[in-house]
Amino acid sequence: MKGAGGCATNVFALSIRVGMKRERWRISVIGAGRLGTAMALALAARGYQIEAFVTRRKGHAERARRLLRERDPAANPRALSAAQLTELPACDLLLIATPDDEIKEVARSLASALPSGPSGGVALHTSGALSSEELRPLREAGWRVGSLHPLVSISDARSGAGRFAGAFFCLEGERSALKAGRRIAHDLGGFAFSIPPEKKALYHAAAVIASGHTAALFSLALELFQRCGLRHKEAQRALIPLLRSTVENLSAKLPARAMTGTFARGDVETVKRHLAVLSAQPEALEIYRLLGLRALRLAAPSAREEIESLLRLKGKVRRK
Ligand SMILES: NC(=O)c1ccc[n+]([C@@H]2O[C@H](COP(=O)([O-])OP(=O)(O)OC[C@H]3O[C@@H](n4cnc5c(N)ncnc54)[C@H](OP(=O)(O)O)[C@@H]3O)[C@@H](O)[C@H]2O)c1
Known part of the structure; x- marks a missing residue:
């Protein structure tokens, strides 16, 4: 694999020549934020060589570099700004972990900064919603392109580095990019699967519902607890075991069987009380109604029709 800076080492070809002996891959991380830095820390701990961070x-x-050197003082990656792409050292893999909206432009800039792209070099972006088509300029410059989306929530680099073991990685792209992605997933202790490029937005919407929307719902529950007189920290401490037990139930059972509470039991009078206290808060009421209708479809309690008409009665939710 020829490196980004023109080095002529071909890791894949070399691997075949030497009977799949594992080589130390050199990686440049473009976008060293939460995910990019967490992946760099985790990959470095598994023997990958981080050559550069770009932000x-x-x-x-420089902060990402410091974090890496705290864990591995022998590591010596370059720290570059987005305007310094021509100074990227040679590498075998470009890991592009910038915000989604930046990826296309970053790919263009990388392709023009590194005009003689390496044969066999791999460029992967980490967006869940976008396909490897975003990296077209790099493909045209000779890189094998793909996307690798870790299906895990990384809110900071330090704790995030420990989150990849057991996680699933959604892959899509060219054959050798998929192969590289599978190897990364495996080396991080995770599992790989792939989907067609045209399904990525749908796939990612599902991931956002499961993760980001859960955080948004949790913030609403915190707010309502605070209106009951609890302080933020107390509310958080009290609600976390509830959320954790829900996740544990969901790990063991189908959602219809994991679900407990008012809608699973069909407690009509309780639903009326909830609707009454939420009526002064339109956002909370709307969320309660919409998710209540979904819960009813799952749980199908005997009072389903009665509860359904209560939920639809005052709200804007229309029957299909
Ligand atoms: N966080 C997660 O849980 C997670 C999980 C799976 C996938 N992802 C994907 O990973 C990607 C990054 O997400 P994130 O949460 O890590 O974002 P983030 O924390 O905001 O980090 C983005 C990084 O990209 C850098 N950047 C922005 N524009 C750039 C450019 N033109 N050239 C070079 N670097 C640039 C930023 O630099 P500055 O720091 O200087 O602003 C920042 O370091 C997204 O595609 C996201 O969908 C994230």
Whole structure:
């Protein structure tokens, strides 16, 4: 694999020549934010060599570099700003973990900064919603392109580095990019699966519902607890075991059987009380109604029709 800076080492070809002996891959991380830095820390701990961090503001690349060197003082990656792409050292893999809206432009800039792309070099972006088509300029410059989306929530680099073991990685792209992605997933202790490129937005909407929307729902529950007089920290401490037990139930059972509470039992009078206290809060009421209708479809309690008409009665939710 020829490196980004023109180095002529071909890791894949070399692997075949030497009977799949594992080589130390050199990686440049473009977008060293939460995910990019967490992946760099985790990959470095598994023997990958991090050659460079690139961020919009150089200081953030330097912060990623410091984090890596705290764990591995022998590591010596370059810290570069987005305006310094021509200074990227040779690497075998470009890991592009910028915000989704930046990926296409970053691919263009990388392709023009590294005009003689390496044969066999791999470029992967980490967006869940976008396909490897975003990396077209890099493909045209000779890179094998793909997307690798870790199906896990990384809110900071340090804790995030420990979150990949057991996680699933959604892959899509060219054959050798898929192969590289599978190897990364495996080396991080995770599992790989692939989907067609045209399904990525739908796949990602599902991931957002499961993760980001759960956080949004949790923030609403916290707010309502605070209206009951609990302080934020108390509310968080009280609600976390509830959420954890729900996740544990969901790990063991189908959602219809894991679900407990008012809608599973069909407690009509309780639903009326909930609707009454939420009526002064339109956002909370709308969320309660919509998810209540979904819960009813799952649980199908004997009072289903009665509860359904209560939920639809005052709200804007229309029967299909
Ligand atoms: N976080 C997660 O849980 C998670 C999980 C799976 C997938 N992803 C995907 O990973 C990608 C990054 O997400 P994130 O949450 O890690 O975002 P983030 O924390 O906001 O990090 C984005 C990084 O990209 C850098 N950047 C922005 N524009 C750039 C450019 N033009 N050139 C070079 N670097 C640039 C930013 O630099 P500055 O720091 O200087 O602004 C920042 O370091 C997204 O595609 C996201 O969908 C994230």
